[in-house]
Amino acid sequence: MSAKAMKVKRSTGDKVFDIVNYTFLIFLTLIVLYPLVYVLSASFSSPYAVTSGQVWLFPKDVSLVGYETVFKDPNIVSGFFYAVYRTVLGTLIGVVMTMMAAYPLSVRDFAGRGVFMKLLTFTMMFGGGLIPSFLNINELGLYGTYWALVIPGAVGVYNVIVTRTFIQSTIPYDLYESASLDGCSDLGYFLKVVIPLSKPILAVLTMYVAVGHWNDYFNAMIYLKSDNYPLQVVLRNIILMNQIDPENMADVDTMMKMQGLAELLKYSLIVISSVPMLLLYPFIQKHFVKGVMIGAIKG
Structure with missing residues (x-):
């Protein structure tokens, strides 16, 4: 037929x-x-075109004023370097620590597995608060360093639960038993079996953790000094510096120009801060969807 x-x-x-x-x-x-x-x-439009609502789909009165204003700031280059440094360091440590925490919790005969899971879940319901966290960071000598942004959030409970579920539902337990009979240690099994078979969830973890570190600016403002601010804080400061105070503006034309520039800067800063993460996604998209679908079952 x-x-x-x-x-x-x-x-x-x-x-x-x-x-x-x-x-x-x-x-x-x-x-x-x-x-x-x-x-x-x-x-990519002019300040006047943006504030007057002329931009709908394509740039109007094409201009690079917004980007020129942003890149005139001397802290942009250093801020970008610190943002990349924090994102790479935080993502590397976060993914490694999450995998190391999730793997033992996925092993059936791991003693105290249920107790550890309950303790981890309990921490999701309560937070220490900003002031106790700041005092703790300061007492540990981490204030003013990027370790204050990396270490406290290195292990996310949600990520651990999702990763543990992925390992349990994707990697057959028979592999663990066979490897144990062949004399493979837990570390060897983790490095030679679990890690190679966990590419989808590793892609998801990398994306989640990297985006979290890249976008975060509040913790950087609290725990860092002005000479090593990452890009997000630098961009925020640029917006604040270009805000206008109507009471100090006697000239209406000048006030309108400043308002238009301030509005334009918001769009330019959104593009600048979003491009790095958009460039990262194509490299991990092959595993991303599978990791999200399988790891989303948090049972």
Whole structure:
């Protein structure tokens, strides 16, 4: 029987469903993409075009004023370096510590596994607060260093639970028993079996932890000094410096220009701060979806 004859005949209802489904998905895609396109277009437009609402889809009065203003700040280069340094260091330590915490909790005969899981889950319900955390960081001698941003959040309980579930549901326990019979140690099994088979969840962890470190600015403001601020804090300071105070502006034209520049800077800063993470995603997208789907079962 030919493939054409074997093809199932679709009813009118199926065709209508496909049309409605595709229309809805296209509409949803446009809703998601439009803000991104708008921000990118606004960042390349003139301040007047942005404040007057002339930008809709494409740049209006193409200008690089926003980017020129941002890159004139002498702290941009150092801020970018510190942001990359923090993201790489924090992601490396965070992923390693999370895997090391999740693996023992996935082993069935690990003594006290249930107790440790309850203790970890308990910490998700309560926080120490900002002042106790600051005093603790200061007493440990971490204030003013990037270790204050990396060590306290190195192990996220949610990430540990998701990773443990991934290992339990994806890697057969028979592999562990076979490796044990062959004389493989727990460390050897972890390095030679668990890590190579955990690429999807490693991709997810890398993305989650990296984005968290890259976007965070509040902890950097609290625990770091002004001479080693990361990019996000530098960008925030640029916005604050370009804010206008109407009471100190006697000239209306000057006030309007400053307001337009301040508005334009927001879009330029969004693009600058988002590009590095957008460039990272294509390298891990192959494993990302699988890791999210499997690791999302947190049982």
